[in-house]
Amino acid sequence: MSETDSETRDAGFDEWLDAAEEDRAYYLACPNDHGSLPPRRVCPDCGATELEELELPESGEIQTFTVTHVPTPAFEEDAPYATAIANFGPVRITGQVVGIGPADVETGLEVELEVTVSETTGERVLGFSPV
Amino acid sequence: MSDVRVAGVGLTPFGNAPERTSRDLFGEASIAAFEDSGVPRDDVDALLYGNFMGELSEHQGHHGPLMAEAAGVRAPATRYESACASSGTAVRDAVMRLRNGEDDVILVGGAERMTNLGTAGATEALAIAADDLWEVRAGMTFPGAYALMAQAYFDEYGGEHEDLAHIAVKNHENALNNEKAQYQSAIEVSDVLEAPQVSSPLGLYDSCPISDGAAAVVLTSEEYAEEHGLEAPVSISGTGQGGDRMALHDREYLARSPAAREAGEEAYADAGVESADVDFAEVHDCFTIAEVLAIESLDLFPIGEGISAARDGRTTADGETPINLSGGLKAKGHPVGATGASQIAEVTKLLSGNHPNSEFVEDATTGVAHNAGGTVASATVHVLEVSE
Numbered sequence A: 001m002s003e004t005d006s007e008t009r010d011a012g013f014d015e016w017l018d019a020a021e022e023d024r025a026y027y028l029a030c031p032n033d034h035g036s037l038p039p040r041r042v043c044p045d046c047g048a049t050e051l052e053e054l055e056l057p058e059s060g061e062i063q064t065f066t067v068t069h070v071p072t073p074a075f076e077e078d079a080p081y082a083t084a085i086a087n088f089g090p091v092r093i094t095g096q097v098v099g100i101g102p103a104d105v106e107t108g109l110e111v112e113l114e115v116t117v118s119e120t121t122g123e124r125v126l127g128f129s130p131v
Numbered sequence B: 001m002s003d004v005r006v007a008g009v010g011l012t013p014f015g016n017a018p019e020r021t022s023r024d025l026f027g028e029a030s031i032a033a034f035e036d037s038g039v040p041r042d043d044v045d046a047l048l049y050g051n052f053m054g055e056l057s058e059h060q061g062h063h064g065p066l067m068a069e070a071a072g073v074r075a076p077a078t079r080y081e082s083a084c085a086s087s088g089t090a091v092r093d094a095v096m097r098l099r100n101g102e103d104d105v106i107l108v109g110g111a112e113r114m115t116n117l118g119t120a121g122a123t124e125a126l127a128i129a130a131d132d133l134w135e136v137r138a139g140m141t142f143p144g145a146y147a148l149m150a151q152a153y154f155d156e157y158g159g160e161h162e163d164l165a166h167i168a169v170k171n172h173e174n175a176l177n178n179e180k181a182q183y184q185s186a187i188e189v190s191d192v193l194e195a196p197q198v199s200s201p202l203g204l205y206d207s208c209p210i211s212d213g214a215a216a217v218v219l220t221s222e223e224y225a226e227e228h229g230l231e232a233p234v235s236i237s238g239t240g241q242g243g244d245r246m247a248l249h250d251r252e253y254l255a256r257s258p259a260a261r262e263a264g265e266e267a268y269a270d271a272g273v274e275s276a277d278v279d280f281a282e283v284h285d286c287f288t289i290a291e292v293l294a295i296e297s298l299d300l301f302p303i304g305e306g307i308s309a310a311r312d313g314r315t316t317a318d319g320e321t322p323i324n325l326s327g328g329l330k331a332k333g334h335p336v337g338a339t340g341a342s343q344i345a346e347v348t349k350l351l352s353g354n355h356p357n358s359e360f361v362e363d364a365t366t367g368v369a370h371n372a373g374g375t376v377a378s379a380t381v382h383v384l385e386v387s388e
């Protein structure tokens, strides 16, 4: 990756990570109450184009998880780590579970967002920590 | 509407050949397909070619014309990219073009060069079939995504790793006689259970290997086959495609594949068959859990029962509905862009009695090929039948 690439932000996504770091995480809601994640101009469920940023519920519940031992090179130093899908109500989100051993992660665990960094690259990583 | 005939099929061995370029691989597969078909290269109207990671693995884009050249075909050529369903979608478009009379002969296939990337590089390349912002950057890998589905399946419908192990054992068993397969070695349930973890609950033996290989298929209209007296007893009688949200977390179900169900229902209706008519299937078992989701999506087993089908002997070679008689992606290998076309080749050989495992499906008239992309955000299903 060139220097320019790594300095270029991904519109919508990096703003969302900024917000999550400041405990202002949000989701996009359409007039028909479908929730989705940015960057997005159209509701993927109904095609509505009026999307509003609404506050994401403070905590979510882990619906499924895995402990990855063979990572991509971007997470070489991080493995083994747990990745989970957590249900926050209007949206579900994929994140890395932090603040707890991978072996202690389980379905039903209540978590909140915690933006962390990859030990390998120093890049921001969307994480979940137990409430 | 006229049927589409499979005039000839060709495969390279699937396996570890890091030095071979995809043009070399596809050249070999196409030679075999033309020899098998008896169709002259001059009659080919188009090449539809599947490939997923060419830019990453060999710094090559624009595969279409390069592969036409490799196959010795002077015809317009287009690359199809739908992750692991790349050549499945190419086959589907070929079928539709032949049916509507646009073309008479199409060379369809795919290739992938993967092992030169090494395990880490291939893991990274495969991961881009997922949502980069929301999945890959959170550390999700391709095996990790299927592991999330496996865990969700266990929680929702039951089952355990040992059930999945029986699927791997079965597919290795089926590959023993397949000289093109990457693995022609038997394994036991204990091998699967004791293998190193890749992404829990999936281990090394739950995963398909990283493979190099190519597949090519010569398809013709029924009119062309009859006019030229081709020996082409197998037709593609049904085609279907389904789609789903890109990220797994955006799906309605974490332990089902609605895109494959949609593709299957469309293909069955198109062919005028029902799932009960299906004698055997080649399904996309990139991970053991994927075979479970596939056979349930194809309505070959009720939801929640696919998990025990291999263990109960219902999908083994001598079972009621043999699944992956080729060895599947698990043992035959999974050169991503070649997989969909290779499944068409295997089903054709099984139906025409030219496969080392044909004895298990001697009276079969209807086979199905199921090809999935990513975590099944893309899926194609084709029904193949022995023509009357």
Ligand SMILES: [Zn+2]
Pocket (backbone or CB within 6 Å): A030, A031, A032, A033, A034, A043, A044, A045, A046, A047, A048
């Ligand atoms: Zn909506």
